[in-house]
Amino acid sequence: MTRIILSLLFLLWGPTLALAASPAAFQSDRIVVEARGAGPDVILIPGLASTSAVWKRTADSLDDRYRVHLVTVRGFGDVPAGGNGEGLISGPAAAEIRRYMVEAGLTRPAVIGHSMGGQIALRVAADAGQRVGRVMVVDASPFFPSLISAGATTGDVEPLARLAYQGLLLFGDEALKTHAGSMGADMGGAADSLFGTLGWQGGDRRTLAQGLYEVMTVDLRSRLPAITAPVTVVYGWSADDRSPRSHIDGLFRAGYRSLRTPAAFERIEGAEHMVMIDQPRRFQAAVERFLR
Template identity: 40%
Template sequence: MLLKTMRLLTVILAFLAPGLAHAAQPTRFTVEVRGKGPDVILIPGLASSRAVWEPTAKALEGRYRLHIVQVNGFAGSPAGANAQGPIVDGMVEELAAYVADNKLDRPAVIGHSMGGFTGLALARRHPESLGRLMVVDAFPFFSILIQAKDAAAAEPVAARTRANFATLSDEDLLKVQTRTMKTLVKNEQGQKDAVAWSMASDRQVVGQVTYEVMTSDLRGELAAITTPVTVLYAKDASMGFVGAIIGGVYKDNYAALKGVKVIEIDNSLHFIMLDQPEAFLGEVETFLK
């Protein structure tokens, strides 16, 4: 009788195991794991490849175990579940599940742009999932950049932006992205890479994520975040008047977040890790200590 029971359990587990393994796999992103040591999750920004973290990863992988995220639909990766939204909320939930399923002990999270916004949402909704957060050049409400007072005011512009990704010809989109990346990356190779990543991205996914980030406002939730947060922001002479006030804008927008560290990286545009890799790595090293 005991032998029959054990055989029955073996059969049941054989059927269950594949389902359990599948359930643990993220559907909105993939993860490349490198190195050994304390866990660090790296999340790229909108339409970016995980390769944006490569210089940082090479410097850290000898001392840290890196979990380098690639958002599905960005930089040539298949859209997968991201063919349907809401994408950012889904990513937040799957990141929390990834941390739990892999038994990561309150990892550090570093996110650039949209990735930083995602990290903020993770810290708000699942504070048990991370030990500290670095936000790289991202606001808790992105649409302050278009002077929207709230998410409702930003919605019409966000909707038009999403539609533009679907309707522009490849030629016109290339022109737009080439022009845009010159305002976001100073590094010449970085500009080329960022354009290539964006052109290889799934337009529906990029448009939807853009819409979601533009119409999401975490400013009212910052006071509830207990995770230690460091914010890096870019400043450059080419920004003109904006560069003169950008530090104050960042400090004002993060003022409700208790204990936040807001740090300027000079002579850099939005892709700080590409424009000022040494300065960026220095801040990362300090953050991880």
């Protein structure tokens, strides 16, 4: 049971990088935002246990032509949890990003989110309507368990998600790192192989546990018809038939089929979960196509 819980805890983590962004004038107890550059607006949202540092290469390649807005969800990395120390995480973070869009005077920004940040990007687009120009989700599904089992439901995974929540609070960062090498076995290698590159920055334990619980249980598929902006889905892919990544195309496409306008799909060969770090040149080329 312990190994199963630990496997679930490692579904999605960001890479171990130092936080590069510093707070901008915008004040929020849910998110931190740094803006740099000038031009059309691009919002970058990191995933679970990641800070804006995961977007460093992407931001460096864009900020000479775009105004880049680097988001960090409070409670991840070294950023104090603030309001994310209790209650929900993703919904309030999405609401704060929408408030930031208004206060910063953003004009139909492009929104790019990775993993949990991809789900937040979908929430922003569904609630903001025409105020969002376009959306890119990076290795993110509106319902993550469907990438492991196509027929999974929230009811199926909620008891496991509850155990994962409790397990993260119990085991803590060091125990998770110690057991990382054996994570995939209890799920037939699916979690470890599909969500590869499992380094992470950690953060406030309660915030991490709640974020993981939401990633495992939130099903945004019913919200997709509310999105008016075009959506691009970028994900890691492998040509090796032994890898779960070689069979992921249909699962991603099924997850987004309720969009009012069909999504564009770009698979990045040789990338695992951290697409922008695993294959930075291929990922950046996909971003450039997305922003044209």
